[in-house]
Amino acid sequence: MHQHTTADLYLRLSLDREGKTAIDRQEADCRAWAERNGLTVRKVHIDRGRSGYKNVSRKGFDAAITAATAGVVGVLVVWKLDRLSRKGIGEVGKALDDIGRVGGRLVSVMDGLDTQDDSARVTIAMLAELARNESRNLGMRVGSAKRYLRRRGQWIGGQPPYGLLVDPETKKLVHDPETAVYARLIADEALSGKALVHIARLLNERGVESARGGEWNSSSVMQLLRSPASPDSCRRPSTRSRQTGHAST
Structure with a gap:
């Protein structure tokens, strides 16, 4: 039986420059939404310092999707859609299909989106592709800047080698x-x-x-x-x- 009154939260931060504060803010906003809507938060899944665009392991993401698609919880809540994924509609669309197949919902708090509303899927598709393009363009700009600095013999950033x-x-x-x-x-x-x-x-x-x-x-x-x-x-x-x-x- 589907647990319609329970929700899991998925939180992600690519670069943990802000320390724990950014994750805490995501969790607080998601918990507040769940409370306003009469949902009990079962578990919080976190991927700290993990990209939503690159092909890297995200244990928190995998666990959150598994719980939602297996019907363990009725709602998967994210702070913003780009916290869930930046790989475009390919990954997001599959998640929507799998969650919807068991009668579950995906909610993006800051985007004001809830797949309980059928029209939300169109907006989610658009935001998913925008997030993917944003990450791709950022990667191109960063790569270009690094190549420029290397040609000039300058350090590209980060902690210099010891010595x-x-x-x-x-x-x-x-x-x-x-x-x-x-x-x-x-x-x-x-x-x-x-x-x-x-x-x-x-x-x-x-x-x-x-x-x-x-x-x-x-x-x-x-x-x-x-x-x-x-x-x-x-x-x-x-x-x-x-x-x-x-x-x-």
Whole structure:
């Protein structure tokens, strides 16, 4: 028997830059809608830091769709339709068909859409395609900007590799006078065939703080060795710099 008085919430945030606040806001709005409409929230499914456009695993999405299409709940509530998916009507349409087949409903709170109203499907189809196009165009703009910065030899963004920092004027990677010598030490030890655990122990014995703070271990050393950096920004510090413990500039 279909549980028409129960609802599951699906919440998603692509980039968790706002911390927990953005997810909390989605949940509060969705819960308020459910309460106004006499529904009991059974479960909240969350995909934090997961794209709705790229082909990535979304366990929260899968669980939410499964519950709604199996008739475990009568209503699947999302904050906005683009939180559910940015893959267009292909994915959204299938979800609508599967949920509708068992007599369920999809509700998008901020869009004011409820598939209980037959006319909502047309609007949902339009919004689904708009979300897909928006993500595709954004990806094209970001890709173009990154290619431009790479051609200029500038850092494309994010945390610079250990031992390097971004020059505020040129936006290029330069040696960090505090950590470059240790980055070179790690590279030299690794190239000489030393085990990662040995390198971590060596750094800890010297009182060197890891890239994320605290002590080094084999995993943090491996992560550093895999960090991307352009050849121009990874030149070996001078002999004098390595001896004195400061990177050349």
